[in-house]
Amino acid sequence: MATIAVNGTTLYYELRGDGPPVVFISGAPGDAGFWTEIGDLLADEFTVLSYDRRGTSRSPRPENPTATTMDEQADDTAALLEALDLAPAVAYGHSGGGVILTSLAMRRPGVLRGAVFHEPAYFTVTAAGREVLDGLQGLVSDAMARGGPRLTMELFLRWADGNEVYEALDPEFRARMLDDGEASFAEMEPMLSYLPTPDQLGRIAVPAVVLAGADNRDPAANLHCMYGAAQWVAEGLGAPLVETPGAHLPQATHLPEYAEIVRPLLARLAASSPVAT
Known part of the structure; x- marks a missing residue:
């Protein structure tokens, strides 16, 4: 098990492959297990x-x-890349990880060659998202009262990714995430309250791509608001919006098709020149 002390904390990390570096930033919960399978597939071309x-x-x-902030989380990523001599790298932020990536791209662009924002969790940029967020906060409050952080994390994962995905998760990975309930919900408020302005997004100079699940384009989809958030970020960045198969977690539901889409995007961004700082 590899760990390293950076930015006043200790981080567990996994490295795969050889080639241009790509770092994956998880949302909630912040477990590396979301990237095991796609990391294995990409390791023939990238250092993952x-x-x-x-x-x-x-x-x-x-x-x-103590309470974390998105800037602190972004500084963790930057410090990890620098400590492992992997900067500048392409960074891929999924959901809440896309929020962290926003701070990283605004404040530490020198550690990046490119950025992939995958349905960043900006619920409040659309009316539908604000309604969904109200429902999510109600779910969390009720579940905490009934069963504490562990039950709350299970219901959150089932809500975000679907019952079939939840049931198919690797048992050890799922058990770790259930144990992460207290830590994950403690960071929910700073994560959900972090919101850049369109002007701030427009000033990001790092080459970027925004991803959104094709199924979430449907207004009736559970996380249609995440598609709207992706559109909002893409417009602010002036970046292309690329659809991935499935909904919010294509690496779990449509791995081969997802890999075929992500691989060339990462390769193109990895060939970008670092941003001058």
């Missing part, structure tokens, strides 16, 4: 870095935890 975000899963929780 994934990690458990601070205080999550195999990254030790501090004795006296």
Whole structure:
């Protein structure tokens, strides 16, 4: 098990393959297990870095935890890339990881060659998203009262990714995430309240692509608001919006087709010149 001390915390990380570096940033919960299969597929062309975000899963929780911020999480990513001599890299942020990636691209562009924002969790940019967020906060509050963080995390994962995906998860990976409930929900408020302005997005100079699940384009989809958030980010960045198969977690539901879409995007971004800082 590989761990490293960076930015005042200790992070568990996994490295695969050889070639241009790509780092995957998980949303909630912040476990590297979301990237195991796609990382294995991409390792023939890229150096793939994934990690458990601070205080999550195999990254030790501090004795006296304090509230995190998205800037702190972004600094973790930057420090990890630098410590492993992988900067500049392409960074891929999924859901809440896309929120962290926003801070990274705005504040630490020198560690990046490119950025992939996959349905970043900006619920409040659309009316539908604000309604969904109200429902999610109600789900979390009710589940916490009934069964605490573990039950709440299970219901959250079933809500976000679907019952079939939840049931098909690797048992060890799923068990780690259920144990992450307390840490994950403690960071929910700073993650959901972080919102760049369109002007701030427009000033990001890192080459970028935005991804959204094709199924979420349907207004009746459970996470249609994530498609709207992706559109909002793509417009702000002036970046292309590319659809991936399935809904919010294509790496779990449509792995081969998803890999065929992601691979050339990563290769193109990896060939970009670093941003001057």
